[in-house]
Amino acid sequence: MKTDPAGVLTGAHYLDGDFACGEGAMAAGCRFVAGYPITPSTEVVERISRRFPMMGGTFIQMEDELASMAAVVGASWTGTKCLTVTSGPGFSLMMENIGLAAMMETPCVVVDVQRGGPSTGLPTMVGQADMMQARWGSHGDYELIALCPQSPQEAFDLMIDAFNLSEIYRIPVMFMMDECVGHMTEKVVIPEADQIEIVPRKLTSQTPEEFLPYRVNGGYVPEFARAGDGYRFHTTGLTHNEHGYPVMSAECQEQNVRRLIYKIRDNADQIVRFEDDGVDGADIVLVTYGITARVAQMAMEMAREQGVKVGMMRLIIAWPFPEKRIKELAGKIKAFVVPEVNYGQMVLEVQRCAEGLAPAVLVSHGGGGVHEPETIVEAIMGAAK
Amino acid sequence: MSRTEIRITGFGGQGVVLSGYIIGRACAIHSGKHATMIQSFGPEARGSACSATLAVSDTMVLYPYIRRPDIFVVMSTEGYDMYRDELKDEGIFVYEENLVHPTLKEGQPSFGIPSTRIAESLGRSIVQNIVMLGFAAAVTQIVPREKMREAVEASVPTGTEELNLKAFDAGCAHFDEKYGQKEVSEKTLTADS
Amino acid sequence: MSTVSEQTAVESTESKVEHPIAPYLRMDRMPHIWCPTCGIGTVVKCYATALGEAGVDLDKVAIVSGIGCTGRVAGYMNLDAFHTTHGRAIPFATGLKLGRPELLVTVFSGDGDLVGIGGNHFIHTARRNMDLLVILVNNFIYGMTGGQNAPTTPLTAKTSTMPYGNFENPFNLPHLAASCGASYVARWTCLHTRRLTKSFKEALGRKGFRFIEVIAPCSTLYARLNRLGTGFELMRFYHDNAEIRHDADLNDVAIDFQGKIVCGKFVDEERPTFIDLMHAHYERTLGDKYRPMPPEGGWIHE
Structure with a gap:
């Protein structure tokens, strides 16, 4: 709406x-x-x-x-x-x-x-x-x-x-x-x-008698009832069944938590979002996000001027992580270069998803500033050798 | 890629950040450029050194911070001392001439204005920064004066537009009187490379 | 709106002899987890009775509990019910109330939950006079985790983490609540079922931060660790040692080990709530520009 x-x-x-x-x-x-x-x-x-x-x-x-x-x-x-x-x-x-x-x-x-x-x-x-x-x-x-x-x-x-x-x-x-x-x-x-298109809170169309707060009928996401609409539902942070009642058992845990995990994992293809720039045919792919993506783009342009085939994958959604895309690229490129303002976080995901097909080089910055583009260029040149 | 880096500094309470905001707004909203403004955050309270930086470009600003400003606008001694060395050799230096006593480098385009006194003569010393802004706009021509003027009008608190525009015009007028309009546009063109 | 009598009528076709408060409970969750002679069930009974007597629209009542023995109350009430994280029942309830101001929100939890881990929320929410009924069942001990020291454990009482006796000063809760700005403050024991029910009913009709402390026995842990006897003896203790003094100076209502328990309605004073103050202030400062959240909430829909 x-x-x-x-x-x-x-x-x-x-x-x-x-x-x-x-x-x-x-x-x-x-x-x-x-x-x-x-x-x-x-x-x-x-x-x-x-x-x-x-x-x-x-x-x-x-x-x-x-x-x-x-x-x-x-x-x-x-x-x-x-x-x-x-x-x-x-x-x-x-x-x-x-x-x-x-x-x-x-x-x-x-x-x-x-x-x-x-x-x-x-x-x-x-x-x-x-x-x-x-x-x-x-x-x-x-x-x-x-x-x-x-x-x-x-x-x-x-x-x-x-x-x-x-x-x-x-x-x-x-x-x-x-x-x-x-x-x-x-x-x-x-x-x-x-x-501006927004997704409103979708309320259940069931009656209070029919409604169970965590019933999904084979789907992923249960229907919602608001407090104050007469549904008299119960919810809890404890492991719960479809009534929203606590059940302390491995079986209930499996039903409850598996769905929390797989409602995202099974829909990851629809959720993941990134922006590619010159990734096709690239030897080096920068994987980057947030403010660092801008500095990395500058570095990429500088490295291209020096003749390196470098592309960039900017994470717009970092979680879920674009596993498939990283794996697909890993088979085609020389290396990933991952600049981030930390000592190595998302680079671990790149390494995990690359499955050893291409190295992922961290360009760390401890915080308090952003990378100098030259530092990233240096890492790109090193990885391209 | 044309990129212009600007630093404005003064003491807290002088309206440094508002000046930076107005320049950024003039560039980004009124003149179709890209302008990224960053204000210095830190333990600066009223009275201590305060600064805002801008990176202005025809394309998206990728590196948000500045390294060697092309334009340095100074409204306090402390700010001058803190940032004087980073100004490009050919960079434009604009300063409050009664508050800042710079060691001028040879060949450096430098422009002083008694902006506090001018603001006082308008009845409100608080508009000193806008006097300075008018002067700096005239000196640097980073955007046409009228664009900067529009940005002033759109940025100052409601009800103070008239006073601020008067201050802006006074800053411009001081430049025209002291340096003459023509001479400077040549200077800025060479500086803005 | 569904009334209690309708509910009762529906339920009674299923079982011939029904407990009068069954319509207020999730009977499909019985039996409850509380120990024999625990006082929490009694407090629930009084609360449910008060809901009926107060004639409130149960569809608009939400109940929020934290963690612990009393934290399970929300799970047994046939209302919109939230069993939240340890100590956070009050801020969770604050969100519910502000998200849909027409709701009547009750927080029902224990002493460790509300004034131990949740103590900061308790004082600030009282300070704001947030429109919540807060029922605190005080059994002087952490029950669910096995009898550890609580911020309410009286001096010298033994707990599993103070095996030689407690040497920390406990809270005097009515004093704390009143000094923070609660608009209604009462204390009863589990033995005072009629007075407690009346107090609940009265508080349901008030606004603001209403705090009712209920002293309840924990025979499994507190009484056993301190050799205080059986459930019957604990009740007899309340009978002999509870003293009703509505006008008590709240400085004097702290509870000593096996000492007097001063009960009563200590504060009942109408003061503007957080929401009242917010509306009045914005109406004054913003005039016609102010657009308050509607009573049914800020839900945006077609």
Whole structure:
């Protein structure tokens, strides 16, 4: 359906990534935000808290990130689209209830504006070292989706997709910004509301008597009932059956958790999203995401001038990871070069998926800045030899 | 690929970030260029050195930070001391002449303005940054003056447009009086390569 | 809206002799997990009775529990029910309430959950006077994990992690709740079923952060570790040592080991809730531009 125009600030704006992200959430129909201030993410909720009262949205600043995430999961059960926003230290605290959202199958979006870590790290400076945490940070097995915007424009555009994906698969979606994108100001074009397609919360058409909150009838995603509509359902973070009742058994665990995993794995082909640039016929393929993708593109252009056949695969969705594509490319190229603002996270996925057919060379940056393009060029030249 | 790098610095409270925002907006929204603005974040409070940088290009800005600015706009001594060495040898240096006492390099296009005094003469010292912006716009011609003027109007708080536009015009006028319009456009053209 | 009497009528065709609170429970989940002589069941009975007496629309009532013995309450109530993470029932409930303001949201959980791991949420939510009924069953111990020390364990009482007796000062919960800004504060024991039911019913009709502490026996752990006797003796202890003092100075209602349990309704004062304050403030500052979230929530649909 088309989105609610009340949340859409149509026009060409000069916005930073955090503001653009907030605008994206409002345009996507988000009407509840719970958050706790943390640099460099705070501007997202500052933007939202200024505009929400004019569009029927409620923002609450909670006492910490544990509470913020819990409130978001709770609010999502009313059918209201929900968001929370944080950075590394707060992301760590949110993991508890991100797991709850995954287990209860609660649509919501979590923005992590990544800064340098570990611990308090570099509050005002860029990092990309939460990528594995986004995937594995909460305990137990679950799957989710993570997006990586490379510009304020994408912070807006991909936010719409993040909300839509969370609705389609009933999962928490991680929005993995980084401080550099969050704090850079660029042109952001916000379309008319009737150009913004959103996936509304789809409510069950069954009667309360027929309805079971986790029955899927052979599908992947159960139907949803809102709290307050008379369904009197039960849900829990415990392993549960289709009634939403806890059942402590290996059989129930298998039914419950297998579906959480495979609703994403079996649909990965539809979900994975990346952008290729000159990959066909390339000897070297850069695999990159977020702000690093821009610097890598510069490096690629520099390396091409030196005669290297280099292409680039930019991850727009990092999780699920484009396994098939990496494997397919691995058989055709000399090497992958993976620059990231960490000491090796997504490169591990590239290595895993390449299955030894091509090496994946990490170009690390510890955080607090982005790569110098020359460093990446050097790695490309080395790998091309 | 034409790329222009700009740094604006001053002390917190002088409106450094707003100046950067307006230049970026003038380029990106009013003139069809790509402009990436980054403000320095850190322990800077009111009164200490503060800075904003811009990378302006005809194509998408890939590297978001600046390395050797082509244009350096300075509104405080501290900011000058902190960033003076990174300016390109042929880069344009624009400064608040009563607050900054630079060691001018030979051959460096340098332009001073008493922007604080001019702002005071308009009745509000707070618009010093906009006076400076008008001056810098006239000096550098990174976008046509009227585009920058549009960006000022669109960026300042509602109700303050008139005062800010007056400040902007005063900055431009000071340039025209002191340097003459023609002379400088030649200079900037050579600097902006 | 479905009323209790309709529900009862439907259910009663299935079983001839039905417990009066059966319509409020998920009978398909019985028997429950609580030990014989545990007090939680009694509190549930009182709450269910109060729901009936208060005549609220049960379709609009949501119940949220955390983790622990009392944390299982949500799982047995025939309402929209949420069994959440340890300590997070209150913020989860805050989200439910703000996401659909017309809901009547009850938090039903234990002392370890609400004021141990969830203590920070408890004080801040009381401070906001968030529109939640918070029922805290206090058995002085962590029951489900096997009798560990709680933030409510009285001094000198033995727990599995304080085997030589507790030396940490416990919370005085009515005092804590009242000083943080709760608009309704009461304490009862499991023995006071009529008064407890009345208190629940009354609190269901109030707004804001309503806190009711219920002292309940844990004969399996707390009573056994402290040699306090059987369920009957625990009830007799309440009978002999509970003292109803509505006007008690809340400084004086802390519970000592096997000491007096001061009960009563300590605070009942209408104050604007978080939502009231938000509406009033935005109406004042934004005027016609303010568009509040509708009572049925911020769900966007065609």
